[in-house]
Amino acid sequence: MGNNQIIIKLLLFYFIGVSFSFAQESSEDKKIGKVSKLFSSDSVLQIKLKYANKVIRKSTNDSTYLDITMDYNAGGEAWETLPVKVRSRGNFRLKNCYFAPIKMKIKKEDYKGTLFKGNKKLKLVLPCLTERDRNDYVLKEFIAYKLYEVISPYHYKTRLLDIALTEPKGKKFKEHKIKGFFIEDIKKVADRNGGKVLKRNVHPMQQNSLSSVQNAFFQFMIGNTDFSTAYLHNEKLLFVNKTTVPVPFDFDMSGLCNTSYSVVSQVGKDELPITEVTERMYRGFKRDNAVLLEVRNQFLENKTKMFAIIDSLKGHFENPKAYEQCTSYINDFFKVIADDSKFKKEILNRARTK
Numbered sequence: 001m002g003n004n005q006i007i008i009k010l011l012l013f014y015f016i017g018v019s020f021s022f023a024q025e026s027s028e029d030k031k032i033g034k035v036s037k038l039f040s041s042d043s044v045l046q047i048k049l050k051y052a053n054k055v056i057r058k059s060t061n062d063s064t065y066l067d068i069t070m071d072y073n074a075g076g077e078a079w080e081t082l083p084v085k086v087r088s089r090g091n092f093r094l095k096n097c098y099f100a101p102i103k104m105k106i107k108k109e110d111y112k113g114t115l116f117k118g119n120k121k122l123k124l125v126l127p128c129l130t131e132r133d134r135n136d137y138v139l140k141e142f143i144a145y146k147l148y149e150v151i152s153p154y155h156y157k158t159r160l161l162d163i164a165l166t167e168p169k170g171k172k173f174k175e176h177k178i179k180g181f182f183i184e185d186i187k188k189v190a191d192r193n194g195g196k197v198l199k200r201n202v203h204p205m206q207q208n209s210l211s212s213v214q215n216a217f218f219q220f221m222i223g224n225t226d227f228s229t230a231y232l233h234n235e236k237l238l239f240v241n242k243t244t245v246p247v248p249f250d251f252d253m254s255g256l257c258n259t260s261y262s263v264v265s266q267v268g269k270d271e272l273p274i275t276e277v278t279e280r281m282y283r284g285f286k287r288d289n290a291v292l293l294e295v296r297n298q299f300l301e302n303k304t305k306m307f308a309i310i311d312s313l314k315g316h317f318e319n320p321k322a323y324e325q326c327t328s329y330i331n332d333f334f335k336v337i338a339d340d341s342k343f344k345k346e347i348l349n350r351a352r353t354k
Helices: 003-031 053-059 092-096 134-151 186-192 209-221 289-301 303-312 320-338 340-346
Strands: 045-050 066-073 080-088 102-105 121-125 158-169 172-184 196-198 235-240 243-248
Touching: 053 066, 053 080, 121 134, 134 158, 134 172, 134 209, 134 303, 134 320, 172 186, 186 196, 186 235, 209 243, 209 289, 209 320, 289 303, 289 320, 303 320, 320 340
Parallel strands: 045 158
Antiparallel strands: 045 066, 066 080, 080 102, 102 121, 121 172, 158 172, 196 235, 235 243
16 A cells, blocks of 8 residues: 555545544534523413323333323413323322322423424422412422523423323313412533533542532521432432532422421431521531632622522412412522621521531
8 A cells, every 4th residue: 555545545534533523512512601591481380281190100110101191281372282101200209298299201303393392301390299289389399490501501301391190090180270389400410511421429528519518508598408410319419520519409499488398307327406497597608718618609799699580489379378478588598698797697607517
């Protein structure tokens, strides 16, 4: 083989390699910052489902799904129909709730060209019990997700739902008009931020300090103790820009929601010195005070934006008192962080060392 042929082949391999690398980078770049159409709107999505709660709880598991259809309407006159697979998820709710929380899967060939494009996996949050305040509890948890969006780029996107659930009961059917919301898959959060999902424990002190403190302040704001970043309880971890960041979820046990079934969570070996979920307790770890002050200022600067989110959803509350309790509870948090002595007493002095 002549020298010219060798040079040509080497150049060919080089350009193929560069093109392949560029294609990979371009594919990854397209995911960064991208939010799917489903989660790009703040309008309430209407959906219709039909299944028996008893069947969902007893006949589905991590690998067994139930095939059903979902009708949805994004605000137009026409309803669309989509085949989906559903199963139960969660532990506490599965044992204690009437409505089992749902994990949903949609095939690519089915979601292609629809509102659900790109969402192979979704979580569906439903009320727990068939009680009067069930929908307002869901709405307050939805608000918690929206408030965290203001604070951290490492958050789940959500979409509020009005759900008509038809439940077979023998030869009859029971109709449930309930609120709920979709939560995107954690991989979507990772892709949007150019990161990867971590499947191992990382102690909070080894996590990104700013993100860790933002999470701790947020949990304090909503009065939540039902989480553990160290044990990955109601938390996921992402590896982004060579650092580990937490992504919180499941806030129905928080003081903000204050559901009828809420209990003070005792995660790990820690027995917390509070008896009511509405009592706040800072669970963040001790950090450089400069980081805590930075996050404190971030929350104060975004106070107006947070209350605007709550106010925008006022009309969706069924009980006006639930809206008032929601605003009052968040306002109490801002009273703490705006006051130097209260901030020192309830956050700086309570930061954990282990």
